[in-house]
Amino acid sequence: xxxxxxxxxxxxxxxxxxxxxxxxxxxxxxxxxxxxxxxxxxxxxxxxxxxxxxxxxxxxxxxxxxxxxxxxxxxxxxxxxxxxxxxxxxxxxxxxxxxxxxxxxxxxxxxxxxxxxxx
Amino acid sequence: xxxxxxxxxxxxxxxxxxxxxxxxxxxxxxxxxxxxxxxxxxxxxxxxxxxxxxxxxxxxxxxxxxxxxxxxxxxxxxxxxxxx
Numbered sequence: 682x683x684x685x686x687x688x689x690x691x692x693x694x695x696x697x698x699x700x701x702x703x704x705x706x707x708x709x710x711x712x713x714x715x716x717x718x719x720x721x722x723x724x725x726x727x728x729x730x731x732x733x734x735x736x737x738x739x740x741x742x743x744x745x746x747x748x749x750x751x752x753x754x755x756x757x758x759x760x761x762x763x764x765x766x767x768x769x770x771x772x773x774x775x776x777x778x779x780x781x782x783x784x785x786x787x788x789x790x791x792x793x794x795x796x797x798x799x800x
Numbered sequence: 801x802x803x804x805x806x807x808x809x810x811x812x813x814x815x816x817x818x819x820x821x822x823x824x825x826x827x828x829x830x831x832x833x834x835x836x837x838x839x840x841x842x843x844x845x846x847x848x849x850x851x852x853x854x855x856x857x858x859x860x861x862x863x864x865x866x867x868x869x870x871x872x873x874x875x876x877x878x879x880x881x882x883x884x
Contacts, residue, residue: 690832692873731874732871732877732880735874741874779827783827783828787830
């Protein structure tokens with residue numbers, strides 16, 4: 682089946698407890714894996730300060746997934762995002778060959794340098 | 801005599817602008833790196849023109865989409881005061 686490489690970032694509300702955050706992240710991970718996506722990278726940025734308030738919140742919990750999937754999955758994923766009240770923002774993009782090369786480099790570098798920054 | 805056009809002495813004589821992406825061989829502008837994108841914003845958080853950054857059209861376009869994506873994800877502000 683034809684597959685593209687995508688990257689998705691979403692922001693969860695900071696009001697959730699750690700267990701609830703884990704629950705929400707797992708839910709979206711299973712949305713991806715159940716629909717035949719192959720997860721390439723899973724990055725937790727954690728609780729970050731927002732550049733401007735969203736829904737009167739000044740912080741948010743960032744999570745990134747990089748995956749390979751059929752194009753139809755993106756629509757399914759985004760409707761799931763819209764239905765979920767815990768999601769404050771989301772963004773999904775297709776990675777072209779330069780972006781894929783960049784993220785591969787980032788992934789190999791992230792394990793060494795970037796990981797301690799995201800607490 | 802004062803009306804005669806004299807050549808203005810500039811300190812940086814004929815320093816040519818260049819596109820830093822082409823020069824450094826950067827092929828992808830990442831929206832997830834707000835500190836890098838900060839170079840292309842002014843203090844109010846507005847995108848700087850090509851006239852000032854020297855970017856080629858191709859990369860100016862990519863920079864501007866990357867900034868807009870970063871703004872959507874609240875990594876960069878839409879409006880700011882004293883960003884730098």
